Amino acid sequence: MREVRGFAHYPTVTLTIALPWFRGRRVPPADRSQARFTRVLKSAVAGTRYAREYDRGADGYAQLPRVDLLEFLCHTERYAVANQKVPRERLFYPLGEAPRTAVVARRVEETRRVRRFSGLRAEGLAAYGPHVLAAPLDALRAARAEPVAHPPLRNALIVFTGVLEGPLTPQDSDDLWRRYQVPVFEQFLGMDGELLAWECEVHHGLHVRESAAHFEGAEGDRLLVSFLANPRLPVLRLETGLTGRLVSEPCPCGDSAPRLVDMRRRTVRRATSVMAMAATA
Numbered sequence: 001m002r003e004v005r006g007f008a009h010y011p012t013v014t015l016t017i018a019l020p021w022f023r024g025r026r027v028p029p030a031d032r033s034q035a036r037f038t039r040v041l042k043s044a045v046a047g048t049r050y051a052r053e054y055d056r057g058a059d060g061y062a063q064l065p066r067v068d069l070l071e072f073l074c075h076t077e078r079y080a081v082a083n084q085k086v087p088r089e090r091l092f093y094p095l096g097e098a099p100r101t102a103v104v105a106r107r108v109e110e111t112r113r114v115r116r117f118s119g120l121r122a123e124g125l126a127a128y129g130p131h132v133l134a135a136p137l138d139a140l141r142a143a144r145a146e147p148v149a150h151p152p153l154r155n156a157l158i159v160f161t162g163v164l165e166g167p168l169t170p171q172d173s174d175d176l177w178r179r180y181q182v183p184v185f186e187q188f189l190g191m192d193g194e195l196l197a198w199e200c201e202v203h204h205g206l207h208v209r210e211s212a213a214h215f216e217g218a219e220g221d222r223l224l225v226s227f228l229a230n231p232r233l234p235v236l237r238l239e240t241g242l243t244g245r246l247v248s249e250p251c252p253c254g255d256s257a258p259r260l261v262d263m264r265r266r267t268v269r270r271a272t273s274v275m276a277m278a279a280t281a
């Protein structure tokens with residue numbers, strides 16, 4: 001009886017101490033996301049040509065016009081803020097702390113266990129003996145016909161995708177699994193290599209990194225993206241040329257961020273013309 005009473009009092013004491021701490025720190029996710037939207041809109045209007053006409057006081061994405069992908073790729077300078085640099089990120093490893101990892105062709109911060117290399121056949125990569133390889137989808141596709149140039153991986157293969165490369169296809173996943181024999185994790189990057197969405201060990205969609213990206217679903221499952229953490233490119237509502245669905249049901253991994261599922265290119269012809277136009281711009 002005494003024990004029960006003691007137990008009943010315990011939470012009251014804890015709450016009295018904990019409440020002021022929570023009150024000070026908890027910002028509702030909707031407010032955080034609103035604050036990010038306002039900040040990016042302000043910086044777009046103040047620093048770029050494309051957003052000069054925008055309403056500074058807009059308080060939602062739906063009030064702003066969309067940015068066409070082809071126009072964006074051909075005239076990126078209209079969307080860029082001069083003299084702004086993108087801070088270098090650390091590699092995000094989806095399974096905790098990264099084991100010995102080789103990152104190919106992406107400007108990430110190097111750490112004791114994470115080293116950068118210029119290509120899959122770069123000098124020193126084989127000798128480094130990475131347990132994890134992280135590389136762009138294009139580079140991995142291009143290397144498909146050649147033998148693997150380093151010892152077998154032990155933990156994972158991280159594949160960088162993005163608007164230009166398009167998402168990982170089921171065919172890519174099969175090929176990469178056969179070739180590297182380790183679990184494959186996709187990471188969807190923004191225009192300057194910033195992480196926008198990532199795959200967890202459940203492998204059902206990509207968790208949106210809400211501090212860096214806002215994805216919107218539009219008609220015909222089209223996906224729009226706003227870059228929220230790229231001071232050089234404060235672009236709102238870019239048409240990605242991709243389709244997909246946003247799912248907000250909780251993921252078994254425990255991460256509550258919404259997920260992008262069934263991402264694919266809208267049409268192959270459009271993707272090819274976008275790449276061709278971007279290359280000649």
Ligand SMILES: [Zn+2]
Binds near residue numbers: 201202
């Ligand atoms: Zn998950």
